[in-house]
Amino acid sequence: MTHASKTIFGLAALTLFSAGALTACSTKTAEADKAQDPLTMVFYPNESAKSFAGSRDELKRLLEKATGRTVKLQTTTDYNVAIQSLASGKAQIAFMGASGYIHAHALNDKVQPIAAISGPKGTLEGAAYNSYLMVPSAKAGQYKVGDSYSLDKLKGARFSFVSNTSTSGFVVPAAAIVKHFKLKDTHSLEKSGDFFSKVLYGGSHQGSAVNLMKGDVDVAAFDDFDLRPYLEVTKGDYNTAGSEFTVKKDAPEPFQGLAGKKATAISVLPVQREPWVLNTEKLDKATQAKIKDLLLTEEFADDEKLFSKPDAKTPMLFVKSTPETRLVSVDDAWYKPTHELIGK
Numbered sequence: 582m583t584h585a586s587k588t589i590f591g592l593a594a595l596t597l598f599s600a601g602a603l604t605a606c607s608t609k610t611a612e613a614d615k616a617q618d619p620l621t622m623v624f625y626p627n628e629s630a631k632s633f634a635g636s637r638d639e640l641k642r643l644l645e646k647a648t649g650r651t652v653k654l655q656t657t658t659d660y661n662v663a664i665q666s667l668a669s670g671k672a673q674i675a676f677m678g679a680s681g682y683i684h685a686h687a688l689n690d691k692v693q694p695i696a697a698i699s700g701p702k703g704t705l706e707g708a709a710y711n712s713y714l715m716v717p718s719a720k721a722g723q724y725k726v727g728d729s730y731s732l733d734k735l736k737g738a739r740f741s742f743v744s745n746t747s748t749s750g751f752v753v754p755a756a757a758i759v760k761h762f763k764l765k766d767t768h769s770l771e772k773s774g775d776f777f778s779k780v781l782y783g784g785s786h787q788g789s790a791v792n793l794m795k796g797d798v799d800v801a802a803f804d805d806f807d808l809r810p811y812l813e814v815t816k817g818d819y820n821t822a823g824s825e826f827t828v829k830k831d832a833p834e835p836f837q838g839l840a841g842k843k844a845t846a847i848s849v850l851p852v853q854r855e856p857w858v859l860n861t862e863k864l865d866k867a868t869q870a871k872i873k874d875l876l877l878t879e880e881f882a883d884d885e886k887l888f889s890k891p892d893a894k895t896p897m898l899f900v901k902s903t904p905e906t907r908l909v910s911v912d913d914a915w916y917k918p919t920h921e922l923i924g925k
Contacts, residue, residue, distance in 0.1 A: 694856030
C-alpha cells in the first residue's frame with residue numbers, strides 16, 4: 582500500500598469513525614432532549630368531566646414525582662382529538678378505551694399499551710367492564726321476548742351512541758347488533774334513516790345517557806364505570822340484563838333536572854379493560870420505565886384520590902372493584918380480540 586493510499590484509507594476510517602460518533606452523539610442528545618421536555622397526558626371526554634378534576638390533579642402530581650418532569654393535562658370534548666393528539670405525539674400519555682388505542686396504533690405503531698386495570702383477582706383474568714344497551718324503564722317490557730330481553734325491537738328505533746371510536750359506546754354494542762341482525766357491517770347503524778330512524782352521538786358516555794334520560798332517543802349505548810357518579814343501581818346489579826338504574830338526586834352536570842329518571846339495561850356486553858398508552862416515539866426509554874413502574878405499584882392502586890369503591894358517593898377516575906384490584910402489565914397482543922372486532 583502506498584503512502585497516499587494509507588493516507589486516504591486513514592482519512593476514510595476517520596470519517597467513518599466520526600460519522601458513527603456523531604450518530605451516537607446525536608442519538609444520545611435526542612434521548613436527552615426527550616428527557617427534558619414537558620409531558621402531556623390527554624384525556625377522553627368522559628375522564629375530562631369536572632367531577633374528576635381532583636383525580637386528574639393527583640395523576641399530574643404522581644407523574645411529575647416519578648419522572649422529574651413537568652406534566653401538562655389536556656382535557657377534550659372529542660374522542661378523535663385525544664386519539665390524534667396521542668398518535669401525533671402532541672400528547673405522550675393517555676388512558677383510553679381499547680378501540681381508541683387501536684385507532685391510535687393504526688395511525689402510529691409507536692403508540693403502545695403498557696398497563697390496564699386488573700380483574701377482581703389482581704390479574705388479567707376477568708379484566709373487563711360492561712357496555713350497556715339501555716331503554717327507559719317504563720318501556721323496558723317492550724323489549725322482552727318471554728322472560729328475557731331481546732334486541733329484536735331495535736330496528737327503526739331512535740338510538741344514541743357515544744362516538745364511533747368509543748369501544749363500549751359504539752364498537753362492542755354495534756358488533757352485537759350486527760351479529761343479531763346478520764348485517765354486513767356497521768355502516769347502516771351510523772346514520773339516521775338506515776337501520777335506526779334516528780342516530781345521535783352523545784360525545785361522551787354521560788352525553789349518551791343524557792340523550793336517553795331526556796327522551797331524545799329510545800335506546801342508548803354507554804358503559805358502567807363512566808356513569809357511576811351519576812346513576813345508581815335501584816334494581817338488580819351492574820352485570821345483569823334487566824337491572825334498573827336511576828339518576829342520583831345530587832347528580833352533577835350534565836344530569837341536572839334529571840334526578841329520579843330510570844333506565845333498564847336490556848343488554849350487558851363485556852369489554853376489554855382500557856389501556857394506559859404511551860407514544861414511545863416521543864418518550865425516552867428511562868421515562869417510559871418510570872411511568873410504567875409508577876402504575877404497577879400498590880401505592881398507585883391504593884391511592885384514594887384515584888380509585889374509589891364501587892358505590893362511593895364521590896367516585897374517582899377509577900373504581901377499585903375488590904381489594905386486589907390494581908394495574909397490571911399489558912401489550913398489544915393482549916388486545917387481539919378488540920383488534921379482530923375492529924378489523925385493524
